[in-house]
Amino acid sequence: MSKPEDVDSYIAGAAEDARPKLDQLRRLITATVPEAEEGISWGVPFYKYHGVLAGFAAYKNHVSLGFGAGGLSHEDREQLEAQGYATGKKTFRIRFDQEVPTAAIRRLLKAQVRVNEASRA
Numbered sequence: 001m002s003k004p005e006d007v008d009s010y011i012a013g014a015a016e017d018a019r020p021k022l023d024q025l026r027r028l029i030t031a032t033v034p035e036a037e038e039g040i041s042w043g044v045p046f047y048k049y050h051g052v053l054a055g056f057a058a059y060k061n062h063v064s065l066g067f068g069a070g071g072l073s074h075e076d077r078e079q080l081e082a083q084g085y086a087t088g089k090k091t092f093r094i095r096f097d098q099e100v101p102t103a104a105i106r107r108l109l110k111a112q113v114r115v116n117e118a119s120r121a
Contacts, residue, residue: 007038007045010058017096018058024100025056025065032109050116054109059093066091067108070115076108 004010011022022045029036029047036047046055052068071090072080083101086093094100 003043004040006040010040010045014058015060018063021063021094021096021100022056022058024102025063025105028100028102028105029054029109032106033113049113050120053112053116062086062093062095064091064093065105067112068116069119070112072108076104080104 004013007026011019011026014022026038026045030038033047033049033053036049036053039046039048041055044055044057047053054065054067056063056065066088067090072087072092077087077092080087080092080101083104084098085101
């Protein structure tokens with residue numbers, strides 16, 4: 001994939017299997033936090049709201065969604081892993097054959113907003 005200029009070009013340049021997941025993540029982030037600033041950072045779609053909110057990336061067999069300083073709590077990781085998602089400290093993977101966990105992502109985005117707003121005060 002060549003260096004994207006914007007989120008549209010990133011999604012368009014991603015593998016065909018990844019595009020539906022990337023579109024869904026983009027819509028979910030912008031619907032949950034409409035005030036978030038959308039752009040490209042580190043070569044991937046990135047969202048800011050009073051600091052780092054979230055970002056996502058496409059890989060060979062999955063997409064990855066990551067969050068800012070709040071990251072994923074131990075409980076968040078346990079819940080996602082129980083549903084079959086691989087997790088890291090601030091990220092989790094959604095394989096192409098998995099559903100996007102919309103309710104969990106909304107909750108995580110709102111938690112990240114609270115962390116960012118609190119650190120701003």
